[in-house]
Amino acid sequence: MKVVLQRVKSAEVQVDDVSVGQIAQGYLLLVGIQDADTVAEIDYLVRKIVNLRVFEDSSRKMNLNIKDVSGAILSVSQFTLYAQTKKGNRPNFMHAGKPEYAKEMYNLFNDKLREAGLLVECGIFGADMQVNLINDGPVTIIFDTDSNY
Template sequence: MKVVLQRVKQAQVSIEHKVVGKIGQGYLLLVGFENQDTEQELDYLVHKIINLRVFEDQNQKMNLNIKQVEGQILSVSQFTLYANTRHGNRPSFTEAGDPQKAADLYQAFNKKLSETGLKVGTGESGADMQVELCNDGPVTIIFDTDQLQK
């Protein structure tokens, strides 16, 4: 499982010119899955994301988590995080999870995020989406559960 987390002042996702998810201050998450991903990895990343301290305190130090700033999350499914570009110029996506399994994991991930009490907006797995954001910082953190094995 891979997650690209961007700290944002605001973000929204649209499908066919209709806004389906919109947040104020918080995180935009681009989320990708592979077939081996499990619920344990979902739990691990939810914990890491909710407790990540990348918001500034009164001393301008990144010391606060998303709950402490009453932030929100916009989660967008992104199978292209598993693009393989080692050969040729056209990326291969064979490492990305099966679309149905990935959609199920995406829904479970978003449910677990919501259960933390945060407002969670979402895109739609497999849809052609347009994402708009105002990056804050910029602060971008990449999580990859494959690195847990190392």
């Protein structure tokens, strides 16, 4: 799985000019899933995201997690995180998960974030979405369960 996390002051996702999800302070998560991804990877990412300390404390140090600041999550599915661009100019998405499996895992990921006590708003899986955000920092963290960093 790949998740691009952006700390935001606010974020909103629209489909056909209609808001389908919006948050104030928190995280915008762009979520990519492969067919080989497992529930164990979801559990790992949920634990990392819930406990990630990237919000500033009173000393202006990144020392607080999303729960400490009563933040929320806007989760947006994004198969393009698995674009292969080495050859040619047109991205290849063959490493992205098949839609049925990816949707199931995406929904499970969001459910587990909710079970961890977070407010989670979502885009619509597979829809053409427009995402608006006010990036805070900017702070952007990339999680890749296939990576060693």
